[in-house]
Amino acid sequence: MILINLLPHREAARKRRKEAFQATMVASLLLGLVIAGGIHLAFQAMITSQQERNAVLHREIAILENQIKEIANIESEIAALRARQKAVEDLQSDRNMPVHLLNEIVRQLPDGVYVTNMRQEGQNIAIQGMAQSNERISEMLRNFGSGTPWLSKPELIEIVASNVSLSPKEQRRVASFNMRVRLLNSGEVQKAQEPAARGVSTSGK
Incomplete structure (x- = not known):
């Protein structure tokens, strides 16, 4: 017996293929969504972890910045204390400068030279006086320039020949001078003496 299939098998097969x-x-699509969701979650976790690390770094940076500010404040306070200490030391050392000035003037003045007026403006000393001769004034300038560590840069401003009355009948010819010299402070004297002290210690070895 011959069986004849009258159903539309081609349409059924096409429908099955379409459904498949x-x-x-x-x-x-579902697999893609699952994969995309997993990747998104992984990236989100990485972003969250990095944000947490960034937050920790920001907190540490803020702590370090505060410490740096505190260190800068401490350094400025130390610098201010050192400046005040140096100012006090300078005042203490400069307190003896008039003593050094008078002592050196007395020691370095040659015989025959007399000071009649002396005025101090800061570290500059203006000296007026009389000398028996110009040679005495030259000797005084040499003494002020190299004979003492406390005086430097002697400068003769004026020298004038004049007469001094020793008695109603006796007059003596003298040289009136006007000069300027610089008085060094203790710090400058110490700096000037350090190379000489190093030279002595080196030669001693």
């Missing part, structure tokens, strides 16, 4: 394709597409 649609099922495959849906499964692929």
Whole structure:
């Protein structure tokens, strides 16, 4: 007996293939969504972890910046204390400068030279006086320039020949001078003496 299939088998097969394709597409879409969701979650976790690390770094940076500010404040306070200490030391050392000035003037003045007026402006000393001769004034300038560590840069401003009355009948010819010299402070004297002290210690070895 011959069986004849009168059903539309081609349309049924096409329908089955279409349904299978649609099922495959849906499964692929779902798989893609799952994969994309996993990647998104992984990236989100990485971003969250990096943000937490960034927050820790920001906190540490803020702590370090505060410490740096505190160190800068401490350094400025130390510098201010050192400046005040140096100012006090300078005042204490400069307190003896008039003593050094008078002592050196007395020691370095040659015989025959007399000081009649002396005025101090800061470290500059203006000296007026009389000398028996110009040679005495030259000797005084040499003494002020190299004979004492406390005086430097002697400068003769004026020298004038004049007469001094020793008695109603006796007059003596003298040289009146006007000069300027610089009085060094203790710090400058110490700096000037350090190379000489190093030279002595080196030669002693």
